[in-house]
Amino acid sequence: MHKPSTPLLSILSTTIVLLSIPTMANETFDDLVIPSKSSFWSIPLDAQSTKWADIKGKNISLAPQMTVLLNDKEANKAIKSNHKKELVVKAMTNSKDIGLYLEWSDESLNQATTKETKSFGDSVAIEIPLKFGKGERLPYIGMGDEKAYVEVDMARSAEGKVIKSHFVGAGFGSLTRRQATNHDMSLTYDSNKKLWRAVIIRPIMNEKNREIEGLLPIAFALWNGANNERGGNKYLSGWHFIKLEKYKVSEQYQNEMSFGYGAKTIGDIELGKQIFNSTCIGCHRSNDMKIAPEGLAPNLMGIGSIASFSYLRDSIVDPNQVVIRQLNINRHYNKSEKPDQFKAYPNNDAFMWYTKDEKGNKVSKMPSFQGLPPESINNLVAYLKSLK
Amino acid sequence: MSKRQLAMVMDLNKCIGCQTCTVACKTQWTNRNGREYMYWNNVETKPGPGYPKKWEDMGGGFDSSGNLLEGEVPGLTKDYGVPWDFNYDEIASGVPLVSTSEPKVGPNWDEDAGLGDFPNSYYFYLPRICNHCSNPGCLSACPRGAIFKRDQDGIVLVDHDRCEGLKYCIAGCPYKKIYFNPKLFKSEKCIMCFPRIEKGLPPACAQQCVGRIRFVGYLDDLEGQVYKLVHQYKVALPLHSEYGTQPNVFYVPPLSGPKKFDKTGKQIEGSDRIPLEYLESLFGKEVSSALKTLEIERQKKKEGKPSELMDLLIAYKHSEMFRIKPEAKNA
Numbered sequence: 001m002h003k004p005s006t007p008l009l010s011i012l013s014t015t016i017v018l019l020s021i022p023t024m025a026n027e028t029f030d031d032l033v034i035p036s037k038s039s040f041w042s043i044p045l046d047a048q049s050t051k052w053a054d055i056k057g058k059n060i061s062l063a064p065q066m067t068v069l070l071n072d073k074e075a076n077k078a079i080k081s082n083h084k085k086e087l088v089v090k091a092m093t094n095s096k097d098i099g100l101y102l103e104w105s106d107e108s109l110n111q112a113t114t115k116e117t118k119s120f121g122d123s124v125a126i127e128i129p130l131k132f133g134k135g136e137r138l139p140y141i142g143m144g145d146e147k148a149y150v151e152v153d154m155a156r157s158a159e160g161k162v163i164k165s166h167f168v169g170a171g172f173g174s175l176t177r178r179q180a181t182n183h184d185m186s187l188t189y190d191s192n193k194k195l196w197r198a199v200i201i202r203p204i205m206n207e208k209n210r211e212i213e214g215l216l217p218i219a220f221a222l223w224n225g226a227n228n229e230r231g232g233n234k235y236l237s238g239w240h241f242i243k244l245e246k247y248k249v250s251e252q253y254q255n256e257m258s259f260g261y262g263a264k265t266i267g268d269i270e271l272g273k274q275i276f277n278s279t280c281i282g283c284h285r286s287n288d289m290k291i292a293p294e295g296l297a298p299n300l301m302g303i304g305s306i307a308s309f310s311y312l313r314d315s316i317v318d319p320n321q322v323v324i325r326q327l328n329i330n331r332h333y334n335k336s337e338k339p340d341q342f343k344a345y346p347n348n349d350a351f352m353w354y355t356k357d358e359k360g361n362k363v364s365k366m367p368s369f370q371g372l373p374p375e376s377i378n379n380l381v382a383y384l385k386s387l388k
Numbered sequence: 389m390s391k392r393q394l395a396m397v398m399d400l401n402k403c404i405g406c407q408t409c410t411v412a413c414k415t416q417w418t419n420r421n422g423r424e425y426m427y428w429n430n431v432e433t434k435p436g437p438g439y440p441k442k443w444e445d446m447g448g449g450f451d452s453s454g455n456l457l458e459g460e461v462p463g464l465t466k467d468y469g470v471p472w473d474f475n476y477d478e479i480a481s482g483v484p485l486v487s488t489s490e491p492k493v494g495p496n497w498d499e500d501a502g503l504g505d506f507p508n509s510y511y512f513y514l515p516r517i518c519n520h521c522s523n524p525g526c527l528s529a530c531p532r533g534a535i536f537k538r539d540q541d542g543i544v545l546v547d548h549d550r551c552e553g554l555k556y557c558i559a560g561c562p563y564k565k566i567y568f569n570p571k572l573f574k575s576e577k578c579i580m581c582f583p584r585i586e587k588g589l590p591p592a593c594a595q596q597c598v599g600r601i602r603f604v605g606y607l608d609d610l611e612g613q614v615y616k617l618v619h620q621y622k623v624a625l626p627l628h629s630e631y632g633t634q635p636n637v638f639y640v641p642p643l644s645g646p647k648k649f650d651k652t653g654k655q656i657e658g659s660d661r662i663p664l665e666y667l668e669s670l671f672g673k674e675v676s677s678a679l680k681t682l683e684i685e686r687q688k689k690k691e692g693k694p695s696e697l698m699d700l701l702i703a704y705k706h707s708e709m710f711r712i713k714p715e716a717k718n719a
Binding site: 071072074076113114116172230331332333339342344 | 389390393422425447448450452453454455456457458459460461462463464465466468470522523527528529530531532533542552554555556558559560567568570571573607608634636
């Protein structure tokens with residue numbers, strides 16, 4: 001069947017092999033750390049302030065949200081699975097506040113308007129754990145989880161104004177608005193340079209934190225209104241850390257957070273893929289295996305772009321620690337069950353990601369793979385982290 | 389999933405397309421605060437693109453296995469039509485009455501257009517409200533769980549405290565009967581006039597219906613017209629049941645009307661002016677047996693014989709068309 005390889009083809013295939021060598025080994029914890037500059041004065045809300053111009057930005061990569069698929073046909077069509085967005089982040093602190101300068105390019109200005117039902121405003125948000133520090137694992141990247149809440153500050157562009165929102169969240173769909181008088185933000189579009197600039201200012205310390213470890217966990221999200229992006233249709237980053245200049249970085253906290261990063265290799269990607277393809281694909285989808293029905297379990301396409309090594313390890317070893325809130329349990333009903341007297345079919349439990357024990361605690365449907373040899377777990381983590 | 393289900397039956401043979409229901413609803417609920425473009429109740433001409441324009445091609449609902457399908461969000465400018473006004477202030481000075489903006493599309497844009505060529509053209513009216521489905525697409529699509537179905541009557545409502553205006557519900561509803569309020573940044577929909585229901589009154593659209601086409605009652609009220617028309621006589625059928633949401637508004641399909649004419653102007657025996665296939669595309673395969681039942685019962689009435697079905701559909705007493713209060717017999 002195979003024709004003898006021509007020299008050109010063999011060069012090509014060598015190139016492909018070289019390109020597919022994981023870049024993971026190069027990803028260090030430093031890549032996740034955003035420096036900050038401390039200031040005696042107030043932090044400027046104006047993105048054009050020279051104070052911001054003096055700070056060097058850090059480029060952060062954001063990937064499309066694919067863990068759950070929403071139901072807007074046009075928004076879904078616009079999802080490019082391997083596409084990344086670059087966000088420039090600058091951080092400034094004073095005695096009580098932290099300010100983030102965020103800049104990203106966008107070909108068009110999109111605003112929510114009262115004159116159109118189908119208008120979606122370009123938006124940006126930051127996410128910070130409600131509680132962080134030594135011994136606290138990071139919340140689930142998608143709006144937190146029920147054991148680790150997040151705070152979200154969001155700015156959305158609307159006709160003639162910026163809609164500023166502050167939420168707390170414990171997973172998909174759980175965001176709940178609350179007052180935040182000490183938070184502020186600005187959002188402006190530069191039509192010459194075709195880019196957005198946002199500044200978000202908020203207290204460094206939040207209500208649950210009594211100690212600052214020198215590293216403030218933070219994640220970012222962007223919405224492009226031109227692609228109907230809103231809610232779950234968005235680009236997001238994994239957890240990053242702002243290094244607070246005036247505070248000492250806790251070595252213990254850094255060790256906890258940096259698990260897996262900077263190592264030459266945590267495991268063998270190919271061997272991990274073999275385990276994945278023989279064990280996980282019945283429920284999870286990956287970049288190249290799409291056998292599982294969409295929604296049966298979190299879709300793992302591009303998971304390596306948003307999940308940390310430690311999250312991936314935890315979710316394999318102890319899935320109950322990281323039970324994710326279901327998007328909407330009514331998205332699948334069971335046609336093989338008998339409907340009620342009004343023809344309502346019950347929900348399809350196969351698509352539930354968890355059950356509940358007698359005490360009402362959510363128990364993940366995913367079994368623990370703690371029993372796997374440690375090197376197999378590492379191989380699996382290495383493979384999942386390579387899915388970008 | 390709800391303990392009881394309030395439902396509506398609309399007899400399309402009696403609908404004259406007067407839009408009194410539309411106006412009753414509009415003045416009651418949607419004439420202000422970003423709802424100006426919305427018609428929680430509309431009456432469209434079928435065949436026709438309807439309101440919003442071509443809503444039947446916009447997706448949503450469930451596949452045959454019960455999985456939520458993708459859908460589109462209609463645009464105000466393109467699909468609903470921007471409400472326009474007239475130059476009332478100027479006409480006193482002799483200027484002709486004209487619209488103040490150029491209308492492109494609207495809720496009743498294609499009224500009476502229908503299909504077919506004279507003398508065999510045909511159309512009928514299809515009034516539409518929210519179907520208060522048993523497996524609602526809007527409720528299932530909302531990522532925030534902001535839409536709920538009331539236990540006591542199955543009315544589907546939006547919790548504005550939880551709604552963040554994400555519009556996935558609008559993509560999820562295959563009937564496009566949930567609307568985005570761009571001023572309030574929330575989704576809004578037909579509420580089956582629940583404040584009226586709670587007082588034992590029918591929804592405004594049904595109360596005001598000139599043709600007396602609308603019956604309102606609980607599906608488990610075995611003595612009610614709704615139960616009898618849907619389950620006993622099986623002449624009231626759901627619209628597009630293939631969308632998989634189990635709608636709770638039912639339609640008595642239109643009988644075909646005068647037979648078609650041939651080239652010489654003679655009526656063709658046994659011909660259907662409204663093609664059966666078209667009615668089946670809306671109301672399913674059960675259309676022909678429903679029409680047959682209607683014809684048989686109508687014939688009985690013509691011959692002076694009793695027909696409970698015809699008496700029900702004629703609705704001699706307006707007050708008897710609504711059974712909002714009675715308790716379920718089998719609940």
